[in-house]
Amino acid sequence: MKSFRIRIVLGFTLLTALLSALVAAWVYQSSAELLRDDTDRLLRDRAYVLSKSVTPMAMRLQPWMEAFLETDKTGLRVQVVDPEGAVLTQSANLTEALPLSQQARDAATTNMSSFTETLRLKDGTMMRVTSVPVSTYRDSKSAVIGFAQVALPESVRHARLDSLMARLLGVVMASAVVAWLLANVLSKAWLRSVDAAAESAHRIGLGGTLRERLFVPKDEDEVARLARAFNELLDKLESAHGTQQRFLADASHELRTPLTVLRGEIEVALRRERPAEEYREVLESSREEIERLARLTENLLSLARSDAGEGLVTSESVDLAELCGRVCDSTSAAALEKRIHLVVDAPEPVFVNGDACALERVCLNLVENAIRYSPAGESVTLRAVTEDDEAVLSVSDTGPGIGPEHLPHLFERFYRVDKARSREHGGAGLGLAIVEALVKAHGGSVAVSSIVGRGTTFTVRLPLRA
Ligand SMILES: Nc1ncnc2c1ncn2[C@@H]1O[C@H](COP(=O)(O)OP(=O)(O)OP(=O)(O)O)[C@@H](O)[C@H]1O
Numbered sequence: 001m002k003s004f005r006i007r008i009v010l011g012f013t014l015l016t017a018l019l020s021a022l023v024a025a026w027v028y029q030s031s032a033e034l035l036r037d038d039t040d041r042l043l044r045d046r047a048y049v050l051s052k053s054v055t056p057m058a059m060r061l062q063p064w065m066e067a068f069l070e071t072d073k074t075g076l077r078v079q080v081v082d083p084e085g086a087v088l089t090q091s092a093n094l095t096e097a098l099p100l101s102q103q104a105r106d107a108a109t110t111n112m113s114s115f116t117e118t119l120r121l122k123d124g125t126m127m128r129v130t131s132v133p134v135s136t137y138r139d140s141k142s143a144v145i146g147f148a149q150v151a152l153p154e155s156v157r158h159a160r161l162d163s164l165m166a167r168l169l170g171v172v173m174a175s176a177v178v179a180w181l182l183a184n185v186l187s188k189a190w191l192r193s194v195d196a197a198a199e200s201a202h203r204i205g206l207g208g209t210l211r212e213r214l215f216v217p218k219d220e221d222e223v224a225r226l227a228r229a230f231n232e233l234l235d236k237l238e239s240a241h242g243t244q245q246r247f248l249a250d251a252s253h254e255l256r257t258p259l260t261v262l263r264g265e266i267e268v269a270l271r272r273e274r275p276a277e278e279y280r281e282v283l284e285s286s287r288e289e290i291e292r293l294a295r296l297t298e299n300l301l302s303l304a305r306s307d308a309g310e311g312l313v314t315s316e317s318v319d320l321a322e323l324c325g326r327v328c329d330s331t332s333a334a335a336l337e338k339r340i341h342l343v344v345d346a347p348e349p350v351f352v353n354g355d356a357c358a359l360e361r362v363c364l365n366l367v368e369n370a371i372r373y374s375p376a377g378e379s380v381t382l383r384a385v386t387e388d389d390e391a392v393l394s395v396s397d398t399g400p401g402i403g404p405e406h407l408p409h410l411f412e413r414f415y416r417v418d419k420a421r422s423r424e425h426g427g428a429g430l431g432l433a434i435v436e437a438l439v440k441a442h443g444g445s446v447a448v449s450s451i452v453g454r455g456t457t458f459t460v461r462l463p464l465r466a
Pocket residue numbers: 299365369370371373374397399400401402410415416417418422426427428429430431432433456
């Protein structure tokens with residue numbers, strides 16, 4: 001059973017039918033008991049009247065008695081018998097004598113009371129019979145001189161119960177039908193918003209545009225919550241999709257520029273015969289462009305890997321102090337060339353858990369930036385210390401600083417403060433994005449503080465080795 005609506009309708013209908021059937025069963029049971037009590041009371045009353053109307057002298061039924069007892073209207077059968085059960089008189093509607101049971105006789109002899117029972121006549125008819133003793137005073141003692149019996153065929157009661165049963169069944173069926181109709185109407189109304197939501201979700205899927213949103217119903221119900229959650233998901237998807245599109249566009253742009261430069265230089269070189277020296281110059285310049293391309297593709301690859309969650313391959317114990325020394329060694333040549341003073345301030349080992357290559361990459365990117373964007377004569381300091389149960393690695397320079405309006409965007413992919421100048425330096429604006437991705441993959445954070453004209457400090461915080 002697939003449809004939620006069908007399940008609601010069926011469940012509601014079955015429940016209503018079950019409840020009304022239970023109520024009907026209870027009504028039937030109590031009515032049957034009431035009817036039996038009523039019949040017994042009627043039989044007893046009539047039998048008493050009969051027992052008082054016959055006299056020892058005239059143990060027979062007066063014609064007015066039959067009219068008084070309404071034997072024709074109520075279907076009551078009446079009869080008077082002697083103590084042995086021989087019929088003395090009986091009503092016209094009684095075709096067969098009512099038997100006098102032993103229990104009725106015993107009840108009369110012990111306490112002179114009436115006795116009601118169900119008896120089967122010879123022709124198979126079931127009768128409810130009340131027998132009341134007819135007594136007289138003889139020698140100052142009361143003696144039973146006969147029995148007044150009043151009976152009603154059980155079929156009369158059964159017929160009434162059957163008609164009640166038919167009516168109750170009708171009520172049960174009618175309530176089930178009403179419940180089914182009601183459940184149909186209500187469930188259609190309740191699920192209209194779900195249908196609408198499913199329809200727009202389907203349209204969004206087909207249209208391929210992530211701009212559309214689901215309608216959120218005003219009531220604060222489950223459907224509204226679902227629609228809101230779905231819309232939030234769409235917001236995230238749209239923003240991720242936008243970022244990806246921008247990334248792709250920036251990446252192709254960055255790749256195209258060095259390729260265009262390469263092609264231009266080669267075309268110019270090939271236009272005519274040139275001396276070997278000129279070819280060498282062209283080749284050298286081409287190699288620079290190729291190196292830039294290689295660096296860019298490498299950076300793109302590592303970003304793509306960290307996006308896919310494959311950033312870290314190993315988790316080993318890494319000493320940040322030692323790492324600073326290594327980075328200082330590998331960048332000293334570039335620093336020397338730009339006459340930048342490199343200082344390492346890492347007096348004690350600072351151990352963290354992580355990938356040594358990745359962490360070296362983080363430090364290297366920061367130091368490279370510091371050297372690249374600081375003018376000659378400035379200094380760059382690498383620090384590795386333990387602070388508040390955290391490992392802190394910082395790279396500060398005394399360079400030109402970065403304007404506060406750029407700081408929030410610095411870690412975005414392809415973001416460069418001075419696009420023209422950075423391009424000259426060969427940067428694509430991916431270095432800091434890679435730093436942030438790698439630091440996050442290590443469970444840490446990276447922050448920047450800068451004062452224009454004074455310098456910049458990048459601070460990486462990582463959890464200490466456990
Ligand atoms: N120490 C710094 N001093 C001044 N500006 C900086 C410094 N570090 C980064 N920047 C600015 O931030 C921008 C982004 O740096 P990022 O390292 O992400 O890219 P890039 O160095 O331009 O290129 P890539 O690192 O991909 O070769 C740089 O273009 C530069 O303008």
